[in-house]
Amino acid sequence: MSKEEKNENLIVLKLEHLPAIMKLQEEILASLPSSDLYAPFSSHDFSRALGEQDQGFSLGVFVAERLIAFACVLFPGEGEDNLGYDLAFPAEEIRRVAHLEEAFVHPLYRGQKWQQQLFGERRARIQAMGRYRHLCTTISPFNYYSIKNALAQGLVIKKLKRKYNNQWRFILHQDLQMGHVLPVPSSLTKVVVDQRKKLEETRLALLLEQGSIATEVSRDDDHYTFTLLGKHR
Structure with a gap:
């Protein structure tokens, strides 16, 4: 179409x-x-x-x-x-x-x-x-x-x-x-999240709470990999 x-x-x-x-x-x-x-x-x-x-x-x-x-x-x-x-x-x-x-x-x-x-x-x-x-x-x-x-x-x-x-x-x-x-980040981090674990206990949750933002994601079986940008300058 x-x-x-x-x-x-x-x-x-x-x-x-x-x-x-x-x-x-x-x-x-x-x-x-x-x-x-x-x-x-x-x-x-x-x-x-x-x-x-x-x-x-x-x-x-x-x-x-x-x-x-x-x-x-x-x-x-x-x-x-x-x-x-x-x-x-x-x-x-x-x-x-x-x-x-x-x-x-x-x-x-x-x-x-x-x-x-x-x-x-x-x-x-x-x-x-x-x-x-x-x-x-x-x-x-x-x-x-x-x-x-x-x-x-x-x-x-x-x-x-x-x-x-x-x-x-x-x-x-x-x-x-x-x-x-996107804002210029102070840091760039890759975080792997096991979907079988409690989300609130993951590093992803901690970084988001600290002000990072996630801009990309990929998947491998039960694991998601997020790209996070730290607080912008």
Whole structure:
């Protein structure tokens, strides 16, 4: 499928698409090896991300009139769920945060770069609004492909924290004013994480807590290798 054809299949979703979204979410969740990888959205969550009261927007991909992928954005404002609070943003930056939320692709259509397409389109729309500076999202530390895709798009891991249902989540961030430009680090470290061990006891958790950011990841069986940049100069 050409890039032009992909753009034609990608639309802004509306409330009328909610049943198709819920159905696709159910199909995706049923295919996951662990329910801990995602915190599913409720119909209320999706209604917010479908433009209710300008709280967000959602993009979808249709093939033969079937929804095969979607991605959501929420604008948390000063709500307590704003990830800017977790990242200790100054008060004046809190309202400039946009959340990259659910992003699913049906298993039969994976490998066609829909995740990248949806990410790029969401970022472009957010930038065009001119009101938001910070993209934030959460990803399970055990969801390798989502982590790798997010880092490849320029987000960085800034924090490891228990979030939804007390599950561990990486909190990732991208400063739209910086783009893909990373701060000059004071150090560069490679950290190997055994996924069978407690995350809070790993060196990765310690370095993130000390202010390092993770920018790359690779995998070998049960071990993830992260590249971390120390506090910038």
